[in-house]
Amino acid sequence: MADLTPEEVARLRRLDPAGVHAALIAAGDLSISAPLPKRVGDLRPADNAIDAVMWARKCDYNQSLGWLHENLGDDRTHERNVGKGEMSRDLFGSEAVINKLVKQQMDALGCSEARLTLMFKQADETIQANAETDTVTESDLENAASDREDKPGKMKTKFGYLVGKRTENGEKREKFFNTKDIQNSVGLLRKKNSEGMNVLITPMDNHAFYVLIDDARPITGSDTELPVKSWIEAGYKPCLALQTSWNSHQIIFRVPKEPFRRQGVTSGTDDQMFDRRGLNQFFTDLNQKHGDPRISGLRHGIRLAGYRNMKPKHARDVEGKAWSVEFPFIEITHAESVFCEKTMRDALKFCASDVVGNIEARRDAIAQHMAERASRDPDQPPPRTVLPPRGGVPPVKTMVASGPAPSPPSRAITSAPVERPGCASDQPAPRATLPPRGGVLPARNMVSPARPTPLERQIASSDRSYARHQAENAQKTAEKPQCR
Numbered sequence: 264m265a266d267l268t269p270e271e272v273a274r275l276r277r278l279d280p281a282g283v284h285a286a287l288i289a290a291g292d293l294s295i296s297a298p299l300p301k302r303v304g305d306l307r308p309a310d311n312a313i314d315a316v317m318w319a320r321k322c323d324y325n326q327s328l329g330w331l332h333e334n335l336g337d338d339r340t341h342e343r344n345v346g347k348g349e350m351s352r353d354l355f356g357s358e359a360v361i362n363k364l365v366k367q368q369m370d371a372l373g374c375s376e377a378r379l380t381l382m383f384k385q386a387d388e389t390i391q392a393n394a395e396t397d398t399v400t401e402s403d404l405e406n407a408a409s410d411r412e413d414k415p416g417k418m419k420t421k422f423g424y425l426v427g428k429r430t431e432n433g434e435k436r437e438k439f440f441n442t443k444d445i446q447n448s449v450g451l452l453r454k455k456n457s458e459g460m461n462v463l464i465t466p467m468d469n470h471a472f473y474v475l476i477d478d479a480r481p482i483t484g485s486d487t488e489l490p491v492k493s494w495i496e497a498g499y500k501p502c503l504a505l506q507t508s509w510n511s512h513q514i515i516f517r518v519p520k521e522p523f524r525r526q527g528v529t530s531g532t533d534d535q536m537f538d539r540r541g542l543n544q545f546f547t548d549l550n551q552k553h554g555d556p557r558i559s560g561l562r563h564g565i566r567l568a569g570y571r572n573m574k575p576k577h578a579r580d581v582e583g584k585a586w587s588v589e590f591p592f593i594e595i596t597h598a599e600s601v602f603c604e605k606t607m608r609d610a611l612k613f614c615a616s617d618v619v620g621n622i623e624a625r626r627d628a629i630a631q632h633m634a635e636r637a638s639r640d641p642d643q644p645p646p647r648t649v650l651p652p653r654g655g656v657p658p659v660k661t662m663v664a665s666g667p668a669p670s671p672p673s674r675a676i677t678s679a680p681v682e683r684p685g686c687a688s689d690q691p692a693p694r695a696t697l698p699p700r701g702g703v704l705p706a707r708n709m710v711s712p713a714r715p716t717p718l719e720r721q722i723a724s725s726d727r728s729y730a731r732h733q734a735e736n737a738q739k740t741a742e743k744p745q746c747r
Contacts, residue, residue, distance in 0.1 A: 267328060275331045277441070278312035278338055280600065281373030282470030285519045286334050288602070292319045295519070296500060298601035301370070309600040310370045310442075343437075344376060347444040358453065361569035362446040364595060368568045369442040371503040371598035372473065373517065374466035376439035379426040379448070380564055382461040426451075439467060445567070456570045463564035468533075472523065474516040474546055474606055475563050476554040479504075490514060491597045499605050504597035507566050508577045512596070515565060516606040522620025523611075541614030548613070566593045 267275075280299065287293045299308040299315055308315040312335075316327040354362070369377070426448070427438040440448070445464070452462050466473050481493035490512045491504035503515040523537045533539060543561045550558045566572065571590040578588045611620045715723070 267332060271332070272328065275328060275335070276311060276313055277375060278331065278335055279373065279375035279470055280310060280312060280315060280370070281517065282335065282338065282375075283312045283315050283331070284373060284600065284602070285470045285521065287316070287319045288519065289521060290334070295602050295604045295607070298500075298599050299373070301600075309373075310366070343439050344441050344444060346438075347440070347447040349447050350450060354449070358449045361449055361453070364568040365445050365449075366442055367595060367598050368464075368503060368505075369445070371595075371600055372466045372515070372565075373471065373502070373600050374469075375441050376467045376469070377441075377445070378437070378465040378467065378564075379440045379445065380463045380465065381426060381452075381455050382463060382564075383459075440464070452567075452570065456573065459573050461573050462567045462570040464567050465562060465564045468520065468562065471517050471519055471602070472542060472561065473563075473565075474518065474542075474549065474561070474610070475558075475565060476514040476516075476550060477558050477563070478555040479512045479514040480553050482553060489596055495597075500599070500601050500603040501597060502599055502601055502603070503565075503595070505566060505568060506591075506594045506596050508572050508574070508591045509579075513565060516603040517601070518607040518610060519602055522607060522618065522623070523614060524619045525615070526617045526619060526622055538614040538618050541618075542610055545610040545613040549609075568593045568595050 284293070284299055288295050288297075300318070301307065301309045303318055306314040306318050308318040312331060313324065313327045316322065316330050317324065320327070320330065322330070425437065427440060429436060429438075445452075456462055479490040479494075481488060481490045482497050482499075483493050489504075491501055491514055494501060494514060499516065501514050502517040503513075505513045505515075507513050520537060523539075523542060525536060525538060528536050530536070539561060546561045547559060550556060569592070571592055573590050577591055579590075581587060581589050607620070611618065611624065614621060616622075
């Protein structure tokens with residue numbers, strides 16, 4: 264576009280790839296599960312915002328610039344970059360390898376800025392949960408050694424420092440590192456790493472949330488395989504997986520921020536605009552089940568690939584070499600610039616009902632239900648819903664009633680035949696048998712006894728009257744005084 268300055272074009276080119284990816288998904292140009300490829304012909308969508316739009320929208324260079332300027336014209340993340348200058352010397356071979364891994368990691372995360380943290384070798388793991396607060400600025404440590412014991416007294420409770428945080432004119436300000444800044448700092452980072460400090464980055468969640476599983480375990484299958492493999496087979500799409508020590512792994516999922524926005528809230532802090540509390544609860548629950556149960560804090564540091572993990576517990580003795588102890592390198596086991604829809608759906612279950620993602624899910628469910636009703640043949644009756652009986656499941660013949668243990672076999676109420684003087688014995692009255700207590704209940708389809716005929720009812724009534732008359736006479740005879 265002719266009306267854009269070279270500075271604006273350079274800014275658009277350096278836009279956060281995850282933000283551009285999320286904007287393309289929101290515009291309907293990409294599905295949420297579609298990754299940004301590393302290279303398609305001459306385009307590099309995973310690390311160049313202009314190329315990403317050209318690839319996704321199938322447009323030319325000028326149209327891509329116009330779309331970015333229209334949709335992401337207010338993005339100012341580049342203003343917070345450190346702007347680290349290039350090294351004056353040529354890179355060593357090992358430094359070139361490290362920078363290649365750094366670019367691969369940053370492209371997979373899709374962030375244009377990250378917080379860079381150097382952590383002391385003897386850092387207490389219980390303090391690491393408060394990484395954002397228990398740190399000191401670079402200006403406070405300019406002349407300090409890297410060992411924790413040599414720090415001034417005020418730094419005894421600190422675990423590391425933020426490289427981009429400085430004190431200027433009495434105010435603490437923080438700058439963040441993009442890919443170039445981290446690559447241009449390779450000399451400093453290698454020196455600090457060799458002195459025993461761990462190198463971590465925290466991607467800034469301007470357009471995406473990053474869900475980390477620390478000390479990740481396979482979600483299914485054997486513990487002998489790479490954890491990331493089992494997660495991919497289970498339908499998840501991690502953007503990054505690292506082997507952080509001899510047997511430890513980190514898996515990172517990237518989810519867009521917009522589904523977690525509270526409906527109607529367009530301004531304020533992240534905690535006011537997004538349901539970070541629900542997302543943090545999901546993060547904690549996920550790590551308790553499949554990772555480190557002690558971890559806390561959604562925005563968490565990730566180890567930087569190419570550098571060593573200097574925790575003392577990972578030290579190994581080496582024989583026959585110039586050094587006696589070695590520490591593991593951070594290796595990339597999986598990298599892909601992609602959002603994970605399955606992780607997003609799982610996280611939304613922990614969030615409030617008024618976030619955009621849950622509202623859209625309910626709307627989609629209603630629309631699907633209405634579409635199914637509209638597509639149904641009007642001549643066909645609607646699906647029949649079979650409800651259970653009010654009293655629950657009807658008893659069957661073999662069902663045993665609850666209650667105390669069964670008592671003796673049965674109790675019967677029987678009307679014995681009554682003998683009349685000068686008459687033959689009549690048929691006995693119908694016999695009614697009650698089930699034993701705790702015994703078998705009668706089934707619903709059990710056949711009831713036949714109803715007596717009118718003649719049988721008349722005979723039974725006559726028998727009862729005669730028996731009652733006989734009993735009264737016997738009682739009167741017993742009460743009459745006997746003659747002596």
